[in-house]
Amino acid sequence: MEKVGKDSKLGACNTVYVVDDEPSVRKALSRLLRSAGLKCEVFASADEFLAHERESPAESGCIVLDVQMPGLNGMDLQEVLSAGEGRLPIIFITGHGDIPLSVRAMKKGAVDFLTKPFDDKDLLAAIAVALRKGEEARARVAEITQFRDREQTLTTRERDVMARVVAGLLNKQIAAELGIEEGTVKIHRGRVMQKMGVQSVAELVKMTSGITDQ
Amino acid sequence: MNTKPQLDADELLRESENQLREILHTAMDGFWLVDAQGRILKVNEAYCQMSGYSRDELLTMNIADLEVAEAPTNIASHMQKILTQGDERFETQHRRKDGSLFPVEISVQYKVGSEGGYMVAFLRDLTSRVRTELELREYQRQIYHMERVQAVSVMASSLAHEINQPLAGILSNAQAALRFLRSPDLDLGQIREILDDIVADDKRAGDVVSRLRAMLRKEPSASERLDLNEAIQTVMTLARPDLLLHGVTVRADLDGELPKVLADRTQVHQVILNLLLNAGQAMWGEAEPFDSAQGRRGRKRGISGVNMAEGEAAILVSTWRDATGQITVSVRDSGPGIPAEVMPKVFDPFFTTKPDGLGMGLAICRSIVTAHGGHIWAESPPGGGAVVSFTLKAEEANAEGDR
Secondary structure (H helix, E strand, O other): OOOOOOOOHHHHOOEEEEEOOOHHHHHHHHHHHHHOOOEEEEEOOHHHHHHHHHHOOOOOOEEEEEOOOOOOOHHHHHHHHHHHOOOOOEEEEEOOOOHHHHHHHHHOOOOEEEEOOOOHHHHHHHHHHHHHHHHHHHHHHHHHHHHHHHHHOOOHHHHHHHHHHHOOOOHHHHHHHHOOOHHHHHHHHHHHHHHHOOOOHHHHHHHHHHHHHO | OOOOOOOOHHHHHHHHHHHHHHHHHHOOOEEEEEEOOOEEEEEOHHHHHHHOOOHHHHOOOEHHHHEOOOOHHHHHHHHHHHHHHOEEEEEEEEEOOOOOEEEEEEEEEEEEEOOEEEEEEEEEEOHHHHHHHHHHHHHHHHHHHHHHHHHHHHHHHHHHHHHHHHHHHHHHHHHHHHHHHHOOOOOHHHHHHHHHHHHHHHHHHHHHHHHHHHHHOOOOOOOEEEOHHHHHHHHHHHHHHHHHHOOOEEEEEOOOOOOOEEEOHHHHHHHHHHHHHHHHHHHHOOOOOOOOHHHHHHOOOOOOOOOOOOOOOEEEEEEEEOOOOEEEEEEEEOOOOOOOOOHHHOOOOOOOOOOOOOOOHHHHHHHHHHHOOOOEEEEOOOOOOOEEEEEEEEHHHHHHHHO
16 A cells, blocks of 8 residues: 655655535544645635635645535536646545446546545545656656757757657658658757657657657 | 197196105205104105115104214204204214214205295215315325435435534544554644544534434424524535535525424424425426536526525525514525416426426425415516425414414
């Protein structure tokens, strides 16, 4: 089981945002999370959380979200936040488990769907998964940003060459397609590798494939 | 035109007498001709059937031999009343030959003929009517129970939700306390706070269970002093999770100065619950549960004049007291309203617009409210939505009325 908390890397800089209209659940969860060494902020409604997000958007962390709430309910909030692409993974908690509902929530990317009352181990395990997912998503975003930044430095010709290298064409074929010398292709190719910060074609392919998938 | 052969007066009279006898003989109702002393002079077949006596037996009998509900002295005074009044219509009981009793409705007229006064009486056996009424009442009682069971099943999920909240609080608090206890810098104050919260949550869960028990009670409880606002809050708490799940918000605008009413708690709960669920269901039809926030906002809905957001699927429960001491409870929704052609029928039993509805919800509300001496009515105001309101008398008003 994954561990979260003071001693683990995951919990160190992450905050768990608890959104639940039940005061006693908020209070208890906040204690539980603190007792596990996690930072925690609580919100009584989806709107309250959104207001906080507008003020100071959370960089990292995850949301423990109640399904039934007055105003925007949990599923609504998931919808609103889905534009954020898993920036803040969601763990749903609900007063009565409803299978179609949980399926729907999971399909939309929820990390877990826990029925109240839930065990601390289940919640903390889900939080660990959520924080790791968030971490991965952030790393992915950083990678993409880096790729785009480096790609910006390429010339049009270098970009043409890169596209063909990634597509698996040989230097000779690239030269023929672009109507240039094979030696020139080699030079362009070397610059692409250098500018994109990769050592091998395999690395370059991996980098671009991840991005075109997004 | 055909002309019948002219009959002489005697023959005409005889024929008319025969017709009369025929009519009396075949009539469904019993027939008596009684003299001023109460002796039976004539009787038809229908009464023989009713009473089990033969015609010959009956012709030797007196009213007093058959009458059960009235003592002989009362019969005499009753007959005196008929003599002066000329006619009378009343219900009583007669005894059959086998000793059993049957309810009978009597319509009697006093006539004075050549041989003195006599009474013509028609007697209707009410046994079947009474039985039908009893059956109907029993049936109604069953429906009540059925509706309540149905309402309870709707609420079972809400109750699960209600109970799971404090349970979640208790479990997380207890597990947090266990973790704190393992930490080197133990803060006993914090542990005490946690235990206080656990106690509060536990009591809350217990309250939910006893509310459920009250709802499931089958026997009608006696009238008690009831705080209507409190009853509304209780029912709202129970119905809220289900309504929220369908995107319907419930709000209350309650008159804080409301006097208590004398009423059956369970039945009043049922009326409020039925009205809330009705109002909610009026809007479920439009909004799929968990529609995206945008989809729901896009819909044009709203209650004008009260503080509900435009387009919100909402229910507003309000209470107030008017100058006559009547308390009005009003449940207003922001649904499509009630079409004019449907309006006169909404309180009829078995009238429903829901595919799976029994059509008893509002009918039961009406019979409960009426039994408590109140009124219930529905409106579809021009601003949209539907409003169902009912009145109950304030406790003081009742007391004054009794004096």
